[in-house]
Amino acid sequence: MTGREAVIAGAFNTRQARRLEGETSATVTLAAIRGALADAGLAVADIDGVNILPGLDYERGARSFGYALGIQYFWVGRGAPGPAAVYEAALAIESGMADVVVIAAGEAGLHTDRATVAPWTRPSNEFIECWGLMTPAEFALSAKEYMVRFNVDPLDVAHVAAVIRNNGARNPEAIYHGRGPFTAQDILDSRMVADPYHLLDCATTAEGGSALVLTTAERARDLPGTAIRVLGGGSESWGPAYTHPPTYDRVGMLGRASGDRAFARAGLERSDVDVFELYDNFSWEIIRYFEALRYCPVGEGAAFVAGDAIEVGGRYPIVTDGGTMSHSHTGESQRNQRVVQAVRQLRGSSAANQVAGAEVALVMALGDIVLLARS
């Protein structure tokens, strides 16, 4: 290596709400960037790398937004929001391609037709959409197969959703603050969306933005905030979403190899992790993550997460801001929010559910992972 070490110097969520009146995807994304820069003690003029996703503009968003910010020349990251974008930006900084990278996403005003599911959940592939497959149904397919294969009690899966939603109920920044507490039975009593997923097993939809600022450890020493180290990461895909039927055999171990790589690079053991900010788009995914990451044997994840294991105060606390189920889910920025919350846990500044003495955080979203640590 070059001796350059990348750190996260700024992390910020805008206000999140079911609807942010008067905001657009561009304005909430800008607000998120301003907030993260202020948190870092840096300015737009310092930015020389971007990975920005306003709304759902995957094709042109980053370059358009860098230009719109008035930055003349900039490195462009292409990793998906969240752990993939963070690890890619860290590698860009460590290899000398950039010095200050802003990662941001935000969405407002895109999901206006409430008779339909959110626009980012409606696939367009000709062999998918005609069957009525939207995101909850897509993720239900592998969950159903797993639950039948391993004879899983639906209450054990619902327990995951109850824990996450109760974290959100305690978080004043969550859009469902005060909504709860829930029992596992409450989750099962909510209306069915796509068997085995009930309404309360699923992410919500909301509006808001989230951003992160990365720079070198050397530069961060002169900045006011607490820098968070990026120790390792990994990213893998199983193919294009909404194209091939997502059976359990196809998607069940997504993230296992990237997890192995992340821990090897970081020089950490599984037992070193204090808090798990996992992408909780659906309840069973949390069980899948712990199995893919080798925290427990395949098929034993439901027992692994039982009781208080994944509660704040348990050994494996998860999704401490309430996640996509209770805190917010804006289409894409929720994946950045997993990282924002990990940073706040490691700084000891979580708005709620602080894990005492948290030193190492694992952030995972689908097949993307990053391991973070307090400096």
Place this chain on the structure above:
Amino acid sequence: MSAPADFTRPLPRPTALSEPFWAGCREGKLLVQQCANCRAHVFIPREFCPFCHGETLEWVVGSGCGTVVTYTAVWRAQTPAFEVPYVVAVVRLAEGYEMLTNIVGVPPEEVRIGAAVRVHFVPVTTEITLPCFRLDPDAEDAQ
């Protein structure tokens, strides 16, 4: 399908690559690509074989018989064009490939993983006939 006038079920827009498949459905045949080199059956339609990367894929008539790999009963429709509940399933055909479909003709609680199914063509427009599946009482379920 009773749907509000401004909501029609999203229909496939065939491409040059996929048009033979949809033409087959119109004629009541479930076509699938077969690799001329390794003989594997390939779905969805592609330009080269994902197994041996051979570039000669020929359309053949498949059995239309398979088993349910997994399924979900959907109660919150993608759009109001879909009447709930409907069953989205992954079916593994006898030829070894998998496809997404709807299981029709039975209430969701009668569908099981491993159930034997057979293709059932549902004409939707003059252009598009959808290859749905029905439970096949004459065939043996998979374990």
